Amino acid sequence: MINIDVKNGVPIYEQIVSGLKQLIIKGVLKPDEKVPSVRELGRRLTINPNTIQKAYRELERQGYFYTVIGKGNFVSDQENNGNVQKLRELTEDIQVLIEEVKYLGVPQEHLINLIHAVYSKEDGER
Amino acid sequence: MINIDVKNGVPIYEQIVSGLKQLIIKGVLKPDEKVPSVRELGRRLTINPNTIQKAYRELERQGYFYTVIGKGNFVSDQENNGNVQKLRELTEDIQVLIEEVKYLGVPQEHLINLIHAVYSKEDGER
Amino acid sequence: MINIDVKNGVPIYEQIVSGLKQLIIKGVLKPDEKVPSVRELGRRLTINPNTIQKAYRELERQGYFYTVIGKGNFVSDQENNGNVQKLRELTEDIQVLIEEVKYLGVPQEHLINLIHAVYSKEDGER
Amino acid sequence: MINIDVKNGVPIYEQIVSGLKQLIIKGVLKPDEKVPSVRELGRRLTINPNTIQKAYRELERQGYFYTVIGKGNFVSDQENNGNVQKLRELTEDIQVLIEEVKYLGVPQEHLINLIHAVYSKEDGER
DNA sequence: GTGGTCTAGACCACT
DNA sequence: GTGGTCTAGACCACC
Numbered sequence A, B, C, D: 001m002i003n004i005d006v007k008n009g010v011p012i013y014e015q016i017v018s019g020l021k022q023l024i025i026k027g028v029l030k031p032d033e034k035v036p037s038v039r040e041l042g043r044r045l046t047i048n049p050n051t052i053q054k055a056y057r058e059l060e061r062q063g064y065f066y067t068v069i070g071k072g073n074f075v076s077d078q079e080n081n082g083n084v085q086k087l088r089e090l091t092e093d094i095q096v097l098i099e100e101v102k103y104l105g106v107p108q109e110h111l112i113n114l115i116h117a118v119y120s121k122e123d124g125e126r
Numbered sequence E: 001g002t003g004g005t006c007t008a009g010a011c012c013a014c015t
Numbered sequence F: 001g002t003g004g005t006c007t008a009g010a011c012c013a014c015c
Helices: A012-025 A038-045 A049-061 A084-103 A108-120 B012-025 B038-045 B049-061 B084-103 B108-120 C012-025 C038-045 C049-061 C084-103 C108-120 D012-025 D038-045 D049-061 D084-103 D108-120
Strands: A065-068 A072-075 B065-068 B072-075 C065-068 C072-075 D065-068 D072-075
Touching: A012 A049, A012 B084, A038 A049, A049 A065, A049 A072, A084 A108, A084 B012, A084 B084, A084 B108, A108 B084, A108 B108, B012 B049, B038 B049, B049 B065, B049 B072, B084 B108, C012 C049, C012 D084, C038 C049, C049 C065, C049 C072, C084 C108, C084 D012, C084 D084, C084 D108, C108 D084, C108 D108, D012 D049, D038 D049, D049 D065, D049 D072, D084 D108
Parallel strands: none
Antiparallel strands: A065 A072, B065 B072, C065 C072, D065 D072
């Protein structure tokens, strides 16, 4: 489900965050679907549940999860998300990276192709 | 010159790295130009010179600086930098971000405009 | 474990780097084995942990270590290390030295014997 | 005559030392030949004569130069050099490097070929 | 003056 | 407990 690489220096909880985010973005996990419990996922990845817990809280903070006490964690629907703020940050990040690769000599066609590629990809089964 | 926020969680030396990288990319600092000495910049930002040192070594490692012992640090020329590896990583980062904003509902025209905007901007006087 | 000479001009952290590299090469430290923590080794050698840190980061950069935050440092497996660049540099270093001893009158048989000796040595229990 | 690269971090005086050593080893500079004065070489390389001076002193210490006061510096003849000590150090350096490339997977034939190549090369005009 | 190394001691993030 | 960051202050090598 998610690949964790303990050797690459990236904190494990962050790898879980981006891993789950990827699954949501690719459409593998769909809105209102239940995600595994912290203990369950901890057992599967042989990782301390505390670490999973931390990742889940972060995903909730970022608006990808919502928690129902006593029931578990679920994937948020992105429709009604006050995501203006997040979008601005992401766009800014993209811009900084674009400026960097431009400085390193990448032609803009290369980037446009990349965008086309991403947008023409159908997200699995979303 | 650079704005440092000591309490936003991002390590100070990383903020210096990205700050100076920005100045180089924007063309404010030009190839072979001398950058402030570690002590000088440390004084200006009221930050310990050791921290500046760490940032400078990182910039050297990434190919943006070169050091002449006893003289100072200088901006590298980007011409012949074996930057294939770095470019691949950057492109991958961009792709992940693009996928994320796509999921959040950003139309691809928006991104294409962003690219055009960046590429039509003339970098100061580079 | 490692002998440090603080007054021979060679930086302490470099002595630690080559010392540990030797232990790895000789097979005393094996892949995925944990190495002493920075504090622990600092205590043993009565050297500041920061200095050990610097050595460990260098070993990581050279591909001999990997770091798991919160767990410790471990010996890397050398299988898939993009070490082409490193190999070229090492070979060049060897060539320069060979030219130098040749000039000083060492017969080539002497060097060939040296190579045979090194290659017939079994590395401990690797 | 000698190429100095101020950008690569290697102290300039060391680059001069190895550069001149190379010229001697390759046979370009022959025993008892006079080498340029510190001021002359400093002018040619646009480098501070103090730095050249330091390099010359180091070459004298290593037995490659001898100084005649009031006349200048000359290339030593290697015959009557108490070079046992130096040879031992060089051989040890070579051995360490050989062990390292062996660990990285270089076959011993590769090294033997390297030796043959160096020894079959005729040193220009020595 | 410049960068490079080292120490002592402190605080934080990760597991 | 582990590594990662930061400070303050010191000494050395290089030019």
